[in-house]
Amino acid sequence: MSKKTLIPIGPYHPLQEEPELFKLFCDGEIVRDIKWETGYNHRSIEKLSESKTYDQVFFLVERICGICSTSHPFAFANAVEEIAGIEITDRAKYIRSIIGELERLHSHLLWVGLAGHFLGYNTVFMWAWKYREPVLDLFEMITGNRNSYAMFKVGGVRRDIENSKIPVIRKVLSDARKKIDLLAGAVMDDPVIHARTKGVGVLTRQDIIDYAAVGPTARASGVAIDIRKDDPYAAYPLVNWKVITAEGGDVFAKAEVRLLEMYESISIIEQCLDGLEKVREGDITIKVNEIPEGIGAGRAEAPRGEVFHFVVSDGSNSPARHKIRAPSYVNIATFKKSCIGQTIADATISLAAVDPCYCCTERMAAAYDVSSGKRLLNANDLIGLSLKRTEEIRKSGAGHE
């Protein structure tokens, strides 16, 4: 047997936005085995959750992932509402689905960009992230935040989407559709992308079943599972849409599924906006007194697949046990099937094809006065403003629900 060379990717590597270590055991250019080391990011969220109240857990689980930050509160809300037997209002259902689908839109655009980046095709990266920006601006307008939207609570949502904002949202969506046409056309017809992604990192239907992979990873191998259809929640049963699948199982098929899913997301949001116009404004929450003793399982379809939250309640104000399964947990494990036998260059895009979770929540904007060229605000001003705002909130007694 020939000697194998160890090529480490990580724990800190320019291609990975989060720390994890892939050890590639290579024979020349060919990857023969992979070992994975993780735990660099372990924050013990399941244990922390046991020490928080149900209202606080939403903010905690939102911070599991910076990109699909609404899918965890979504699944947690489904689980707790199952325990308490709560049926939320139609307006809250529509708003939840709108937030969920906008998130899918920006997450898929982010992935398309990153995939281009991994292939050394940075034009795709710049396009996709440019088109993603208006979606984040929309989030800022609707929720006040670009990521970690803090919209969900037991029994409904925290903020309404006023009907006056609907035309603005529609405009952004119709613009986004045109840009996705452009992007999808460029990606699907590009001979270089075809050469780099077709037949690369193939996962067969049997691999998907064996590893129980979910989301676009499963759908790209012809396994049509989507929690939004299979175990319907929020407004998904109220609107028309279809589950996108592809047969190839390779990186190209995964890109195809994600690109086509974006159209479905836009269509779902538009139908939800129609729904919002028909129901009364402000009817977004119902009163919840206590969470009884019981067991609840909640799931939601995140951009990367099924998020599963299992909550055991002992009748107190915090969960007795809270188990979380993010989609990457099962999807990343498929690397044993998708990367072994590939060349090193193809292994990176195969690893990225399942869209392992990255964080992208940092942002800073500096404002200058046009005439004098001076900075309008410096760091101390920002701290001062923040202290002032906290003081105001404290005085008004808000934030104590």
Add this chain to the structure above:
Amino acid sequence: METEEVIENIAKKFISDTVAFDLVKSRRGIITIRHTALTAIAEYLYRSEGYRFIIASALHTRRGFEIYYHFSMDTSGLILSLHVILDKEKPRIESLSNMFSASNWIEREMHELFGIDFLNHPNQEKLISDGNWAEGVYPYRKEFK
């Protein structure tokens, strides 16, 4: 088939190994089974009925160690959880990882956090805290007075 019917059928089929069954609500069911029967029932669900393994959740309670193995039937949206109760002192159960790879990591994680032994696991190494945590100390165990 209605959820109730599905659960009753499984409980009937494995009547000697079923301790209790419970319909949480439509599309959610829990069957408490003897831990020795786990592989047989899981094999029936996975191979004959086409269930997908979602994940397993371990709990440390006054009764001992409990594990819920969650399975999903994607055509009907049913989540079926097989519930086992393990020994207080030496929790151990047969591994499912020889049947499907999906349970490989979660069994390693439960071994690491709760100290539950998975018999015949292909590779029961630590998943999260390899080299960064003391041996024989299990962070998710509780102390009951």
